[in-house]
Amino acid sequence: MTALSHPAPTAPLTPTDDPTPEDCAPQTVTLFRRDPLLLDSGHALSDIQVAYHTYGEPRPDATLVLHALTGSSAVHEWWPEFLGRGRPLDPTRDYVVCANVLGGCAGTTSAADLQGTPLTLHDMVRVGRALLEHLGVRRVRVIGSSMGGLLAYAWLLDCPDLVERAVVIGAPARHSPWAIGLNSAARAAIRAAPGGEGLKVARQIAMLSYRSPESFALTQSGARVPGVPAITSYLDHQGEKLQRRFCEHSYLTLTAAMDAFQPGDAELRRIQTPVLAVGISSDVLYPAAEVRAQAALVPGSTYWELDSVHGHDAFLMDAQDLPDVVGAFLHS
Template identity: 80%
Template sequence: MTALSHPPTIALPLQPDDVPGERCPQREVTLFRDHPLLLDSGAVLTNIRVAYHTYGEARQDATLVLHALTGTSAVHEWWPEFLGAGRPLDPTTDYVICANVLGGCAGTTSAAELGDIPVSLRDMARVGRALLEHLGVRRVRVIGSSMGGLLTYAWLLECPDLVERAVIIGAPARHSPWAVGLNTAARSAIRAAPGGEGLKVARQIAMLSYRSHQSFAATQAGQRTPGVPAITSYLEYQGEKLHARFCEKTYVTLTQAMDTFQPTDADLRSIHAPVLAVGISSDVLYPAAEVRGHAALLPRSTYWELDSIHGHDAFLMDAGNLPDVVRDFLHR
């Protein structure tokens, strides 16, 4: 491709390589200092800052964790059931890496810094590959859930030489019209009410798709405050909570990246790494049948279903035997 010399190269500010932290510090490195990254959009970037966490001793093979839409690289904060001795992500025997995605708002070069430049899931995988090269990692086992599951498909297509095996939890290979429609409504809310109120509504829309009818019936029935339905106060709280820690431009950028990732069936048939795909029985965002159907196109896939009433978020709040299934597959 010869376009490298034509679009202007956008040089992002240089950053220090490391940021001190606590017991599990977040680190930062500036990549693409000398060799620019060509994005799928045609834009060219240099000096991309990547924020990441590592767990365990450095080695040439590792397990790469890919976080969800509003997640971060701090796996110890949001997935403690999976991280620890004897668990799927075991720092006593494995080198575990998780990086904040390009266009996010948790330390890696953000959507606000990128301006109007769109990013793709494949762009995110290319940045992740550069991070692995920086860390001296040559082979990875990849595990991703929700948006991280979609991103895992991008890694399988973009970096087949690096991925030894992969686990995809609660995610299809591409967004259906239903999923695109939900994200479209969320982005419309943000654009209609910029400054935070739209982001709160976007989160409320998303939360309705992250749980299920049965889950809300079991957990949000009745009233917590006189005259206010429990589900209303719950959704309002979730909107306020996300507004306090997230960026509306990031929400738009990342959901657009998810919606535009549309690998073909032929693309999926070209993936030869072993893949464990996990569907969730009550998931209304990514129905189990959709997850299973896309996984069936992979030449070396295994499908397992998590039985829970709690919908898409069950992988976080009602994991059941999932940690054991994932551990056995990752270290087979």
């Protein structure tokens, strides 16, 4: 494994073109109509609906974006620093594809639809590959952050013929007992208070791991309402926001799939695809040392570290040189 000490130079960023209304509109397709999808659990699923966005002109090679746990296929909404002219995901140069994962709740067949059927990350990869075949894509560059980073490792293991390079941001190759423990506590909260209240608490637990003590000291000190600490009102707000837009069944199913993804060292050493792994210096959910150590098992990996006090969420709120580094790797 090599390490990048400085961002690789890229062309200067230019003002981005706003996505057109056509770019912003989600598309849907029903897959596995003729032949069912056989899940790792042994269940067979037919007529799977997939919601996705594409940016740029269709072509046989594409950049596949893999979203985080509570994300969606609308990259322009949650990653505008990366999408646009002169940026790593440039629709004037690339064909960019992002789909809501199987079991999500943003237009793809959801965990609620599946009525308790367990899923794996490998199941999600099979659905993603079927979508790419539907779109006529034969080669991809993969980029994923957080849950999307874990999913990128699943793509590397399952589709070595399809993936030509991959970027993994803020994610290890497998969940540690610490990460599994956090998810277990979140799922316990949902089961103890179904109907939305437990999901709020699950989000509060997660938010504490998405930032760092230093980040909260900078942004959530004092009180916004007399007698209520700022951090308390912040966590309440985040829990209420997620409860309004996300499904507790998806939270249960997707976090369980993340926890169950446990590739061994020997599997990682068999990956021959070039990989850029990005750690975040203050990440308490996926510590940088863990990200680096597991990426080092991949023979063709390169490691770069984002130095930020803002923890796991720094890839969204404090990207700094990250777009330059990712853009240079994707198009080298």
